[in-house]
Amino acid sequence: MSEPFPHLSQPLDLGFTTLRNRVVMGSMHTGLEDRARDTGRLAEYFAERARGGTGLIITGGYSPNRTGWLLPFGASLTSEREARTHRRVTSAVQAAGGKIALQILHAGRYAYHPLSVSASTVKSPITPFRPRALSGRGIRATIADFARCAALARKAGYDGVEIMGSEGYLINQFLAARTNRRRDEWGGSWANRMRLPVEIVRQVRAAVGEDFIIVYRLSLLDLVPSGQSWDEVVELALAVQNAGATLINSGIGWHEARVPTIVTSVPRAAFADLTGKLRPHLSIPVIASNRINMPDVAEGVLARGEADLVSLARPLLADPEWVAKSTEGRADEINTCIACNQACLDHVFRHRTATCLVNPRAAHETQLVLRPATPPRRIAVVGAGPAGLAAATTLARRGHTVTLFEAAEEIGGQFNLAKRIPGKEEFHETVRYFARQLDLLGVSLRLGHRVDTSQLREDGFDEVLLATGVVPRTPAIPGVDHPTVLSYVDVLRGARVGRRVAVIGAGGIGFDVCEFLTSTDSSALDVKRWRADWGVGDPEMARGGVEGVTRAAPSSPRQVYLIQRKTSKMGAGLGKTSGWVHRTTLRNKQVEMITGAGYRRIDDEGLHLEVGAEQRVLAVDNVVVCTGQEPLRDLAGDLRAAGVRTHLVGGADVAAELDAKRAIDQATRLAITL
Numbered sequence: 001m002s003e004p005f006p007h008l009s010q011p012l013d014l015g016f017t018t019l020r021n022r023v024v025m026g027s028m029h030t031g032l033e034d035r036a037r038d039t040g041r042l043a044e045y046f047a048e049r050a051r052g053g054t055g056l057i058i059t060g061g062y063s064p065n066r067t068g069w070l071l072p073f074g075a076s077l078t079s080e081r082e083a084r085t086h087r088r089v090t091s092a093v094q095a096a097g098g099k100i101a102l103q104i105l106h107a108g109r110y111a112y113h114p115l116s117v118s119a120s121t122v123k124s125p126i127t128p129f130r131p132r133a134l135s136g137r138g139i140r141a142t143i144a145d146f147a148r149c150a151a152l153a154r155k156a157g158y159d160g161v162e163i164m165g166s167e168g169y170l171i172n173q174f175l176a177a178r179t180n181r182r183r184d185e186w187g188g189s190w191a192n193r194m195r196l197p198v199e200i201v202r203q204v205r206a207a208v209g210e211d212f213i214i215v216y217r218l219s220l221l222d223l224v225p226s227g228q229s230w231d232e233v234v235e236l237a238l239a240v241q242n243a244g245a246t247l248i249n250s251g252i253g254w255h256e257a258r259v260p261t262i263v264t265s266v267p268r269a270a271f272a273d274l275t276g277k278l279r280p281h282l283s284i285p286v287i288a289s290n291r292i293n294m295p296d297v298a299e300g301v302l303a304r305g306e307a308d309l310v311s312l313a314r315p316l317l318a319d320p321e322w323v324a325k326s327t328e329g330r331a332d333e334i335n336t337c338i339a340c341n342q343a344c345l346d347h348v349f350r351h352r353t354a355t356c357l358v359n360p361r362a363a364h365e366t367q368l369v370l371r372p373a374t375p376p377r378r379i380a381v382v383g384a385g386p387a388g389l390a391a392a393t394t395l396a397r398r399g400h401t402v403t404l405f406e407a408a409e410e411i412g413g414q415f416n417l418a419k420r421i422p423g424k425e426e427f428h429e430t431v432r433y434f435a436r437q438l439d440l441l442g443v444s445l446r447l448g449h450r451v452d453t454s455q456l457r458e459d460g461f462d463e464v465l466l467a468t469g470v471v472p473r474t475p476a477i478p479g480v481d482h483p484t485v486l487s488y489v490d491v492l493r494g495a496r497v498g499r500r501v502a503v504i505g506a507g508g509i510g511f512d513v514c515e516f517l518t519s520t521d522s523s524a525l526d527v528k529r530w531r532a533d534w535g536v537g538d539p540e541m542a543r544g545g546v547e548g549v550t551r552a553a554p555s556s557p558r559q560v561y562l563i564q565r566k567t568s569k570m571g572a573g574l575g576k577t578s579g580w581v582h583r584t585t586l587r588n589k590q591v592e593m594i595t596g597a598g599y600r601r602i603d604d605e606g607l608h609l610e611v612g613a614e615q616r617v618l619a620v621d622n623v624v625v626c627t628g629q630e631p632l633r634d635l636a637g638d639l640r641a642a643g644v645r646t647h648l649v650g651g652a653d654v655a656a657e658l659d660a661k662r663a664i665d666q667a668t669r670l671a672i673t674l
């Protein structure tokens with residue numbers, strides 16, 4: 001049988017070593033790097049990905065010295081003692097047939113502590129600390145620290161290092177005029193600004209010898225004003241290659257950029273063409289990254305010659321067996337990263353250990369262990385939303401006999417509504433994944449079956465898990481039964497909606513419904529349209545890809561108001577790394593956001609509001625209610641009264657602040673214990 005993804009499966013000979021395929025696990029900070037006591041967990045996390053076939057793993061960032069810490073006492077590699085701790089990680093990965101490189105990351109002015117340093121004293125907009133400008137001596141010492149860190153990595157058993165030169169960290173800060181105001185040999189002209197990375201690569205190569213992988217992560221597109229020009233990017237890539245880099249990885253956008261680079265609404269492989277633009281200039285292999293989450297996308301990038309390798313970070317959190325499933329013709333079994341950031345990056349930014357919404361075992365492999373069921377029992381799961389699906393598959397994997405009842409004609413629960421939101425199309429992958437798993441695991445699926453207490457009792461299940469979800473809350477507003485009022489469920493299922501709309505409730509669903517109502521088509525899937533919407537131009541014409549580029553004029557088929565009672569910032573509860581994207585999108589679509597509103601009534605005139613001392617009537621065709629949900633668990637009381645062992649998970653348990661992360665995590669943890 002021919003290889004399903006021949007380019008992806010192809011080994012890559014680097015001369016002194018061979019990578020078994022073209023998949024690199026991109027660097028992703030999990031928080032486990034920061035504490036020596038978590039080394040065992042980190043080793044198992046990486047080993048699982050090595051067993052799953054990943055060609056080259058790159059660790060989260062380790063600083064080469066104290067000033068470069070991301071956080072106070074953050075991960076660093078500065079001594080023989082620390083290097084010995086890393087042996088546990090490298091040997092676990094290599095025993096599993098993998099290769100692993102340590103990322104060396106100096107945070108520069110992105111450091112979240114008062115020791116931060118940079119090229120100049122220009123403060124970053126995303127950290128509170130003004131950096132100290134490194135002296136010439138300090139720069140030379142920093143370069144030596146990079147070289148020492150690389151040499152220690154080699155001693156620790158790593159197969160290589162990645163030098164983090166992108167995303168706005170220290171090296172980027174030297175490269176760009178926006179942050180480098182120096183007048184010495186490290187600033188001013190481009191030749192001076194690029195001296196730091198080239199010297200680092202040169203001295204790292206000298207420290208590690210020839211038979212050691214050096215990946216340089218190069219910022220292809222800064223996405224900030226006064227960033228690098230394309231000519232500078234190419235010149236730097238050549239210089240880094242000549243200084244001894246083995247591979248060049250692609251970095252896209254500084255952390256302070258106001259263009260999203262990895263959230264769900266960014267089209268798949270949206271930036272791979274830039275890696276393709278660089279590749280012909282170089283003789284060393286290049287790696288494409290960002291929003292490459294499925295093997296057909298990765299294969300396309302490689303087949304088109306845009307890159308020699310692809311980097312996936314979050315997709316390997318979501319599924320450690322991504323490579324094996326891809327290369328063995330089992331792509332339909334992949335648990336796809338939906339790019340929500342909810343359990344990975346949003347956790348890291350809140351100083352919590354990263355994990356994954358669709359795979360709560362990620363970075364918790366040593367804790368969430370699936371043991372065979374003793375004895376296997378007959379278990380009913382009611383409701384095939386995210387909670388019920390996670391529970392049913394986990395129980396079946398452990399050997400229980402599982403029957404899954406679903407009232408609707410399809411599995412997925414509210415994910416079938418979520419996937420209709422423009423920019424959230426990825427959510428359909430989770431439903432596809434679970435459908436395939438139910439099949440493989442032999443779960444008995446009863447669709448179109450609203451089960452009741454008597455049937456559950458008659459069937460004599462040993463245990464029942466109620467994952468029946470939620471019902472939308474109807475707020476006590478006079479006129480809420482007016483014919484112009486719709487619930488978000490009606491709207492997302494295709495109800496006719498007029499041209500002027502008021503959306504009540506500005507939680508995650510209110511925001512999503514506004515995106516739905518203001519979109520004309522699936523523009524989010526089209527890279528050209530998406531770039532125009534976000535003001536991203538050709539870097540050959542626009543410095544950093546954004547300088548002098550204006551955003552396309554927004555077009556919305558409707559005039560929409562989004563309203564909340566709270567006086568706090570709209571969307572304050574949305575994810576840290578994605579909330580700003582939703583707010584910006586709606587602002588661009590001229591959605592009027594009204595905070596501090598009191599709802600007086602809804603009638604033929606529209607929605608009557610009180611905003612401070614002002615009375616307003618919004619003359620709208622429809623009012624869409626997105627005011628949260630209530631748990632649906634009417635079966636629980638009778639089942640328990642009848643002595644049936646009954647458990648509640650997901651929205652059926654607690655509807656307040658429910659999201660799929662909590663639903664899947666809670667269901668998985670419960671299913672592991674039954």
Ligand code: FAD
Pocket residue numbers: 340342382383384385386387388405406407408412413414415417418421449450451452467468469470492508509512632649650651652658659660661663
């Ligand atoms: P549900 O998904 O509601 O599933 C419950 C299931 O039980 C339903 O399929 C129902 O038909 C079935 N059922 C009920 N009673 C019975 C019965 N008696 N017999 C058989 N079956 C029954 N969450 C996020 O984390 N991130 C997001 O970006 C996100 N976006 C969203 C966007 C939208 C538009 C919506 C609507 C939701 C979004 N959510 C998001 C929320 C997320 O979908 C929910 O938190 C999650 O679906 C809750 O899972 P659940 O399994 O508890 O309930």
Ligand code: NAP
Pocket residue numbers: 342473474475476504505506507508509510512563564565566573574575626627628629656657658659660
């Ligand atoms: P929600 O976040 O609880 O928001 C409901 C909103 O309705 C609140 O902001 C509240 O704002 C308002 N409200 C509540 N009760 C009301 C009442 N009686 N009368 C009038 N207004 C009322 O719920 P949701 O938007 O339905 O979302 C459900 C869950 O799905 C959320 O917890 C969310 O995490 C998840 N989700 C996440 C995303 C994401 O992008 N991460 C997207 C969609 C959904 P005021 O009280 O200020 O008016």
Ligand code: SF4
Pocket residue numbers: 314315317318336337338339340341342343344345355356357358359
């Ligand atoms: Fe992907 Fe979301 Fe999981 Fe992060 S939490 S790895 S973005 S699915």
